[in-house]
Structure formats: structure tokens, C-alpha cells
Amino acid sequence: xxxxxxxxxxxxxxxxxxxxxxxxxxxxxxxxxxxxxxxxxxxxxxxxxxxxxxxxxxxxxxxxxxxxxxxxxxxxxxxxxxxxxxxxxxxxxxxxxxxxxxxxxxxxxxxxxxxxxxxxxxxxxxxxxxxxxxxxxxxxxxxxxxxxxxxxxxxxxxxxxxxxxxxxxxxxxxxxxxxxxxxxxxxxxxxxxxxxxxxxxxxxxxxxxxxxxxxxxxx
Numbered sequence: 001x002x003x004x005x006x007x008x009x010x011x012x013x014x015x016x017x018x019x020x021x022x023x024x025x026x027x028x029x030x031x032x033x034x035x036x037x038x039x040x041x042x043x044x045x046x047x048x049x050x051x052x053x054x055x056x057x058x059x060x061x062x063x064x065x066x067x068x069x070x071x072x073x074x075x076x077x078x079x080x081x082x083x084x085x086x087x088x089x090x091x092x093x094x095x096x097x098x099x100x101x102x103x104x105x106x107x108x109x110x111x112x113x114x115x116x117x118x119x120x121x122x123x124x125x126x127x128x129x130x131x132x133x134x135x136x137x138x139x140x141x142x143x144x145x146x147x148x149x150x151x152x153x154x155x156x157x158x159x160x161x162x163x164x165x166x167x168x169x170x171x172x173x174x175x176x177x178x179x180x181x182x183x184x185x186x187x188x189x190x191x192x193x194x195x196x197x198x199x200x201x202x203x204x205x206x207x208x209x210x211x212x213x214x215x216x217x218x219x
Contacts, residue, residue: 024058029076032062033091036070038132041095042119053078053085071123093122097150098130104145109159110136115151128152138190160188162195162209169213170197170205183214 030044055078063077065086076087101116108114115133122129130136130151139156162168162185172179183197189209196206197214207216 025052025055025060028059028062029087029089032064032076033070033074033093036064036067041093041122043092043094045092047090047092049073049088049090053087055085056080056083069127071127091123094120095122096131097122097125098133098136100145100147100149100151103147104141106141106143108141110139110141110156112137118148125150126152128154158188158190161191161193162189164188168195168197168209170199170207170216171213172216172218174218180213185214 026046029046033044033046034041057080061079063079065075065077071091071093074089074091076089078085078087096117096119099116099118101114104110104114112133115136117133122131130153136151136156138159140159142155142157145151145155164185164187166185167182168185170181170183172181181199183199183205186196186198186204189195191209191211193209194206195209195214196204198204205216207214
């Protein structure tokens with residue numbers, strides 16, 4: 001009986017030790033994944049699709065090989081001293097994503113009352129799913145979007161305030177004076193975008209597009 005009790009205690013200690021060693025690495029990986037998002041998520045679950053490599057250090061340097069992929073199957077580079085290994089993981093993420101609150105017709109400008117947020121597993125959705133309302137406000141729908149349909153960037157285009165070739169008002173704002181003139185836009189731009197302007201003199205300058213015109217600040 002005593003031997004059995006000792007054996008059980010030994011197994012429990014071994015399991016406990018493995019948990020303590022694995023937990024800091026799991027937290028490190030979860031923190032690395034969380035850094036890829038600009039807002040808080042509901043849940044991040046990390047699953048290991050192959051064996052965890054044996055590490056020679058407690059705090060390895062981690063790197064994400066496919067940074068453009070926010071979830072699903074991913075590869076993590078693990079650096080310990082001069083030895084580098086790789087881990088295959090599956091990242092399951094739950095959070096909010098954008099849907100159409102009501103039917104949206106092609107050509108409509110996206111406003112707050114047309115869209116809503118829905119909660120779910122993001123890794124089960126296309127990678128082009130939109131997570132923030134602010135990312136689509138004032139965009140234009142390129143096709144009809146059904147009510148409750150998941151909104152993707154391919155369905156939208158920027159609502160250009162100025163298009164390339166258009167003549168725009170240019171305000172050169174200096175400390176001692178302000179000059180107003182006209183110029184030709186060299187690129188498309190939305191409100192608060194940087195835009196390049198060719199002046200009548202032939203000079204090319206860059207400013208910020210506002211509702212008043214293109215502001216060139218020399219202050």
C-alpha cells in the first residue's frame with residue numbers, strides 16, 4: 001500500500017512539474033498572438049499540432065512566421081541561445097466581427113446604422129472579415145449586402161473625396177502668412193489622407209486633405 005501511495009504521489013508531482021514548465025511558454029505564445037490585434041478579443045486558444053520541442057532555456061525568443069495570418073494553422077519560431085526550432089500551432093480566436101444590420105444596396109455609403117457587431121469564432125470565418133466598425137465607415141458598398149451577412153473588405157471601396165487629376169484648393173499655412181492657390185491631385189484620397197499636389201508652377205508638394213482643401217503646413 002505504501003509503495004502504491006508513493007507511486008501516485010510521484011506521478012502527481014511529475015504532472016504538476018510538466019504543467020508549470022509548459023504554462024510560461026503557452027502564455028508567451030498567447031501574448032505574441034494577441035499583439036497581432038489592435039483590440040481586445042474574447043478568447044484566444046492555442047492548440048499544438050505537433051510535439052512541443054524540448055527547450056534549453058526558460059524564456060525563449062519567439063517569432064511568428066506567417067504574420068499576415070491572424071488565426072488558424074500557424075508556425076512559431078523558437079530561439080534558445082543559438083538553437084532554433086519550430087512549433088506548429090492552431091490558433092482559435094473568438095471575438096466580434098462586422099455584419100450588415102439591414103440590407104445594404106450597392107453604392108450606399110456605410111454608416112453606423114447599417115452595420116452591427118456579432119460575436120463568434122473568427123478562425124471559422126474568412127481571413128478578410130472586418131473586426132472594427134471604424135474600418136468601414138464612409139466606405140461605399142460595391143454590391144448588395146444581405147441582412148446579417150458577414151462584411152468583407154472585397155465588398156467595399158474607399159469613398160474618395162478627391163480623385164487623381166481633380167483640381168483642388170491648396171492652402172499653404174506658414175507661421176507668418178497663408179497663401180491659397182489651386183493644384184492638380186496626383187492620387188486618390190479620402191478625408192485626412194496624405195495627397196500629392198502639382199501646383200501651377202510645376203512644383204509637387206504633399207499635404208493633408210481636409211474639408212477646406214489640401215492643407216500644407218509649414219509651422
